[in-house]
Amino acid sequence: MKLNKLSLRVRIFFAMILLVLIASILIAGVTIYQYNEEARDYHKGRLERKEQAIISDIDYVIKETTYLVETEKVPLIFKDEIYRIAEIHSLRINLYDLDGTLLITSKASFTNDSISQCIDTDVLNEISNTAEHRFVEKIQKNGETFQSSYRYILDSKSKPLAILNLPYLENDDFLNKELDEFLERLAYAYLFMMLIAIILALLLSKYITRTLKTIADKINETRLEKRNKKIDIASSSEEISTLINSYNSMIDELEESAVKLATSEREQAWREMAKQVAHEIKNPLTPMRLSVQSFQRKFNPDDENIHQKVDEYSQTLIQQIDTMSSIASAFSNFAKMPAQKNETLNVTNIVKLGLDIFSEDYIIFSSEDEDIVANFDRTQLIRVVTNLVKNGIQAIPEDKENPRIEVKVASENDMVKITVEDNGVGITEENKPLIFEPKFTTKTSGMGLGLAMVKNIVETYKGNITFTSQQGAGTTFSVTFPKL
Template sequence: MRLIQGKISLRTRLFLAMIVLVFIACMMILVATYYQYGSESESYNQFRMERKEKQLRSQINYLVFQNSLSLSSSETWSIYNNDLQAVMNILSVDYSIFDLKGNPLFISFLPLKIIANNYVLDTKIINKIQTNSNKRYVEKNIDEIGKFQSSYSYLIDQSGNPYAILFFPYFEDVSFSENELNTFLQSLYQIYLIMLVIAIGIAYFISKYVTRSLETLRLQINSTGLLKRNKRIHLKNPSREIDSLINSYNNMIDDLEKSAERLAKTEREQAWQEMARQVAHEIKNPLTPMRLSIQNFQRRFDPMDNKNKNKVEEFSRLLIEQIDIMSNVANAFSDFATLPKAQLLPTDIVETTRRATEIFEYENVKFNSTSEKILCPLDEPQWIRAMSNLIQNGLQSVGTKKKAKIEINLFQKNNKIIIEVSDNGAGIDPNLKDKIFEPKFTTKTKGMGLGLGIVKNIIEAHKGQISYSSNSKSGTIFIIKLTLKQS
């Protein structure tokens, strides 16, 4: 799923989470393997140390028992230095022997701290040997020759009594184990690298598979609209959670379609009701004076009156006038509903607009153009009708208290043709600016409110725009913009 507004998508989060988990698992296994290998190495060295020490103790006891050295003095021990040295060479180990007080009996190797103590064991070491249950004390040493373990233990005679203290240094041969560990870790690194690459591929496809249903939902929801024909979602083998989301979406689509149908039906009914009220209102307007005229004529009619002819003519004129008003109402609604599609042909817009103003030559309508001729795609009858409606609207806005003044200015700016129709009327209330082009809306006592609606439809059919600016003092200016070169 893509990134939206800088946020990490669910697919990316799943992918990264699986990679991190695999990486952490590899590191944990690697660390555990390292410590396990170290623990096994330590156990092995401990076992090897005890085995060598046991062999050494056996050889020393044999030599001591054969020569009855267990109760001998240090001078007697020195006589057998060569034999003790031979044991050291046979077993390839170093060792030293002290009496029970810590004085040296045989020395081949000693830690620096014992050498610094005049080759005498510290009483602390002797005490630790005595207090230990197996009469043995092991400590780790570090000096100039490296790391090693020092084992201090009693040598026991045939009666089970200690007769001396054995010092046995054990030097671990770590070169082989370290090389083996490094080789093992290198192989493990390579295996983990291959596993990580495979895990990345698997994580990518799993994250893509898991979020595929959500991506389908997202795309479908983005394309959902109230007035669209929305499609239901059907997926094969979705998970329980995704299936619940899909069912909720499909139910919402069903409810949305029902709501859209109810809304469209309500709007159609309201439109017809509003149109019916408007038509009824406009027809009732002339019917009232017609009724009053007939009633008045009945009261005043005298068969013997010599002026009956004039009265009948006057009465007929009033009826015809009101009938014409009703006919105009019907024609206006019919024209608005059946406005034909504009047939745009190359036409001189300057001459066509001038002809539209000529029928108002007695109404103080002035036309100005900066060009003698401008060819523009026009439907000539509809254009004349739009201009006539704008001029008529301006004349009606002035009223009878002052002389109307309508001015039409036509000019070209870049690839735009601009027509400005201005009047000196009372202007348009700012609160009504959003309704001025709506059908059936009017601020006048006469008219059906269809004139500006028809004008707007005609201008838009010519791929143009219409707007206005209004001031209560200077009047209103309607501004029409047409594109000179239409694709």
């Protein structure tokens, strides 16, 4: 179910409920985060306090010992004292020499796997490189979190004697119990708030939308062809009053413009029809004129192929006249375009025929296959080609050296591709999005109303027309449509 299809009342209801849910989730998330932060601070501080207390006891033992205070004597110095200190502070104590080798531990019995016999080199580097000569390593093991602190023990001359290691288990049972109890109480509170929010959302959404529903009903009943009633609501908010006044003003204006609209719609329809028909009639006139001019220039009574050429020129003129006739018939039946037909034709031959009306010797035609067959209206295909070529001619300046227009027909899988490439002035970046607009034209690029018609024809046959252009270098139009 899409949100934009829901009524305003339902949207208001869901918005209020969602607001309460989001608030609940955010507060619960902040609470959990705060508890976790407090737990981390608690364990960090507790480890530091125990460490300071143990260091004090160790310093006292070193001060009172009768043994020579040196690293090798540490196991003798703390032979009995390490157990006492560990028991007082409820924390296991490990003592290592300065190279990281275990000297003594408070654990009564241990295996090689339970206590590390050597400190990692990375840990030793951290201890020696920090100002406090202290390093805390956090370890996850069997689902439990351990903090293992390392710190130098100093002799009476403040020289490092050994490394103290205190493995500390982070026991969060008590904090977790408090957190669970708080979240449980919070859940009950938000459950109560949710019930209150549902009731308020229902009442508020009903109150807000009641007046809007009245206005909506009136608007739905509004008709152009009848006399509409104004909205009369005794008490409403400022926003609703503004909406009602706007609607009532619209009713007054609607009655005044109803007659004008009926008249203007008919006039507009005829104007649009006249524009389209005038343009469609102009399209075949241009190739007819070019064909006659070409015939005048190339006519030679002594040419042995004169009869064949006359037949070709006549056939071209007849085709364009037929097009004009179909346009006239369509206009009489209030149609926008001549009826399009599906004919099985050889695209290569039809494109050649469409190019015969042009006398420019720089128009080059090529085809990768002499027989490329497709379903298309013969007249419409000629119209597509002649419009694109004519635009290419208009895009080439008169003083252009080596003007060129290349028309190619190719077959790509199940599609026919016709490309018309020129080396004219190209299309500017700001004009590219407007090329296929029905009323767009620019003398510089030579793109007129014909391109919109070409696009319409190609898309009617499930085809596509695209172009690439570089200003100052030229433009290439590509037309693709399915074969049989």
